[in-house]
Amino acid sequence: xxxxxxxxxxDRRLVLCVGPGGVGKTTCAAALGLHAAAQGRRxxxxxxxxxxxxxxxxxxxxxxxxxxxxxxxxPGVHLDAxxxxxxxxxxxxxxxxxxxxxxxxxxxxxRMYQATAQRLSGALEFAAMARVQMLVDxxxxxxxxxxxxxxxxxxxxxxxxxxxxxxxxxxGARLLAGTGRFGARILGLGSSVLSKxxxxxxGGQFIGDLGVFLREFADVLEEFHRRGGNFExxxxxxxTGVLLVTSASTFSVREAEAFSSQLAxxxxxxxxxxxxxxxxxxxxxxxxxxxxxxxxxxxAASPVAADTPGVDQVQRIYTAYAxxxxxxxxxxxxxxxxxxxxxxxxxxxxxxxADPPDTLPELRELGAEIFG
Numbered sequence: 001x002x003x004x005x006x007x008x009x010x011d012r013r014l015v016l017c018v019g020p021g022g023v024g025k026t027t028c029a030a031a032l033g034l035h036a037a038a039q040g041r042r043x044x045x046x047x048x049x050x051x052x053x054x055x056x057x058x059x060x061x062x063x064x065x066x067x068x069x070x071x072x073x074x075p076g077v078h079l080d081a082x083x084x085x086x087x088x089x090x091x092x093x094x095x096x097x098x099x100x101x102x103x104x105x106x107x108x109x110x111r112m113y114q115a116t117a118q119r120l121s122g123a124l125e126f127a128a129m130a131r132v133q134m135l136v137d138x139x140x141x142x143x144x145x146x147x148x149x150x151x152x153x154x155x156x157x158x159x160x161x162x163x164x165x166x167x168x169x170x171x172g173a174r175l176l177a178g179t180g181r182f183g184a185r186i187l188g189l190g191s192s193v194l195s196k197x198x199x200x201x202x203g204g205q206f207i208g209d210l211g212v213f214l215r216e217f218a219d220v221l222e223e224f225h226r227r228g229g230n231f232e233x234x235x236x237x238x239x240t241g242v243l244l245v246t247s248a249s250t251f252s253v254r255e256a257e258a259f260s261s262q263l264a265x266x267x268x269x270x271x272x273x274x275x276x277x278x279x280x281x282x283x284x285x286x287x288x289x290x291x292x293x294x295x296x297x298x299x300a301a302s303p304v305a306a307d308t309p310g311v312d313q314v315q316r317i318y319t320a321y322a323x324x325x326x327x328x329x330x331x332x333x334x335x336x337x338x339x340x341x342x343x344x345x346x347x348x349x350x351x352x353x354a355d356p357p358d359t360l361p362e363l364r365e366l367g368a369e370i371f372g
Contacts, residue, residue, distance in 0.1 A: 009036065009143070009241055009271065011238060011239075012143065012238075012239060012240065012241040012271070013136060013142065013143060013144060013239040013240070014132060014136065014143075014144045014146065014234065014239055014240040014241070015032065015143065015144070015145050015146070015240075015241050015242070015243055015271075016146050016148055016235075016240065016241070016242050016243070016268070017029040017032070017145060017146065017147050017148060017243050017245055018148050018157075018242060018243070018244055018245070018259065018263070019244055019245035019246050019256070019259070020246060020252060020255055023245055023246050023247045023252065023276055023277070024245065024276040024277060024350075024356060025147060025148075025245040026047055026048075026050050026051070026054060026147045027054060027276075027356055027357055027358075027363070027366070028243070028245045028274050028276060028350070028366075028370065029045055029047065029145050029146075029147040029243075029245075030045055030047075030050075030054060030057075030058060030081075030147075030363055031357070031363045031364075031366040031367035031370060031371075032045075032145055032243065032367065032370075032371065033045035033079055033081075033143075033145045034071075034072065034079055034360070034363050034364055034367050035364070035367030035368065035370075035371045035372070036143050036145075037072060037077050037078055037079035038076075038077055038364070038367075040076050040077075041078075041142040041143045042078040042080075042140065042141045042142045042143070043078065043079050043080070043141060043142065043143045043144075043145065044068060044079075044080040044081065044082060044135060044140075044141045044143075044144055044145070045058070045071075045079070045080070045081045045082070045145045045147065046081075046082045046084060046128070046131060046132065046135070046144060046145065046146045046147065047060075047081065047082070047083060047084070047147040048083070048084050048124075048128070048147060048148075048149050049083070050083070050147075051356070051358070053356075053358035054356070054357075054358050055083070056358070057358050057359050057360055057362075057363065058071050058081045059071050059081065060081055060083055063083065065083040065084070065085035065088070066082070066083070066084070066085035066088035066089070067082065068080050068081075068082045069081050069082065071360075072360070080141070082131075084124075084127060084128055084131060084149075085127075086123055086124045086127035086128075089127035089128075089130050089131045089134075090113075090123070090127060090130075091108060092134070093130060093220060093221075093224050094107050094108055094113075094217075094220050095108075096224075097220045097221075097223040097224045098216070098219075098220050098223075099219065099223075103216055106216065107213065107216050107217055107220065110213045112213040112214075113213060113217065123160075124149050124160075125149055125156070125157045125160030126160045126163075128146065128148070128149060128157075128160075129160065129231045130224070130231075132144055132146055132234075133231060133234065136234065136239075155262050155263075155266060158235060158263075158266055158268075162232070235266075235267070235268060236266075236267040236268065238269070240268065240269070241268075241269050241270075241271040242263055242268050242269060242270045242271060243271060243272050243273075243274060244256055244259055244260060244263075244270055244272070244273045244274070245273075245274045245276055246259075246273065246274070246275060246276070247275065247276055247277055247278075248275045248277070248278045248279070248330060248331045248334040248335075249330075249334075250330070250334070253275075253334045253337055253338060256273060256338060257337070257338070257341045260273070260341060260342055260345070264342070270342065270345065271345075271346060272345065272346035272347070272348060273338050273345060273346070273347050273348070274348045274349070274350060274370055275331070275334060275335060275338065275347065275348070275349045275350070276349075276350045277350065277351075277352040277353070278331040278334075278349045278350065278351060278352060279324070279327035279328050279330070279331050279352055280328055280331075280351065281325075281328035281329065281331065281332055282321070282324050282325050282328050284325075285318060285321045285322075285325075288314055288318070291314055291317065291318075292314055295313070295314070331349075335347055335349065348370045348371065349370070350366060350369055350370050351369065
């Protein structure tokens, strides 16, 4: 495993860290960012909700979500971090892409906008992709590491921008917005039975407000895509790669293989897999008579009297040792399974630690172990 991040990710501007929850994905994303920064790249790690001590290590504990925060400024090392704030991302999209400042204020003050930005399915994922697009356009970083939002399905995350657009573009939305064939007829006639019925259900000017919001917000999104390009094109370009983080358990490996196949079918490049918190392979245990001899010599040398080791004591040691060997063997099989699942797939490993790395020196150590 001699390849380093400079080899695997050297032509990437965006690396998506994906994987199931609870496997140390955010920690690995931070370690990757720090390791790449140490190689001379200007890096920003975009995360969602880091653990408190990891946020503290990255200098994010007391920062304002949505702001890029400098983490390391040393000679040749430039690392920033950002906690994603979906509401702020949407607000910046509206302010930057609305036709006028008044239109922006109208959208932002709309009840529909506030409900959409907070509760729309896929809104957080869309905001993550939008924020990445903004960082790419800004050009201040050579590498953006995105710790993807926790999700049961990687494709759900990647399809979020399309789902948000479909909400605006679907025929029902266009009808309410007055952009469909019958929209003006329904929304323009005060005596319309349907209009009055819907307004009674929604209250007051609900339907009129909804139509205005959908029309103006659709214009904002169209202008944003026109200026910033297409998320899907960015994801499928050679500028984007994927780091899949998982554990060495049989279930996690199968899940990772399914993730890898889904991502490849979607058109993304899965560059590498990290098997985190692995158990080292241990050698065969010594013969039982040797173990008994060692235990006897240890007991004899002890100032405290000890019983001669019995069969049960030796057997307990052998049982514990067999368990450790089984975990190590499971790791070996997991590495083989992942490596054989896809050609040219880099597989990295990280040892199990008593406590997750949550300081910059510990993240440097983890990055060196995985990527160095």
